[in-house]
Amino acid sequence: GYWGKPEATARKLKPGPLPGEQVLYTGDYCRMDEEGYLYFVGRSDEIIKSRGEKVAPREVENVLMEIPGVREAAVVGVPDDLLGQAVKAFVVMEQGTIMGEKQLRMECQKRLENFMIPKSIQIVSSLPMTDTGKLKKIALS
DSSP states (O other): OOTTOHHHHHHHEEEOSSTTOEEEOOOEEEEEOTTSOEEEEEETTTOEEETTEEEOHHHHHHHHHHSTTEEEEEEEEEEETTTEEEEEEEEEEOTTOOOOHHHHHHHHHHHSOGGGSOSEEEEOSOOOBOTTSOBOGGGOO
């Protein structure tokens, strides 16, 4: 639990299905394959809710990173009157690579379900980072 914070502890440690059992709610989303292996998908506080569907930014980022010429990618949810949240991608291209938003979206259409395709893709020279070198997603919009 959290030292001196019983409310915070109660949000994370909840009764499990067995008597006396405590279950830790981490806020992580995972998927299970046919063999029962769990794979980390994303954090619940990062999940984008678009068109009633849950989109894990990491899944979209991974697809973008598979596209030749893409050096870095970050995906966030932005407010959208129709969708609730729209998927927006920020992409840093490799030096000398010429590829626009249209081509990137076409590549995403080949690899992602329709609701996961970024509504907009902004090509940027760099992504904002914290002093410790981690991506600063809060600075993206």
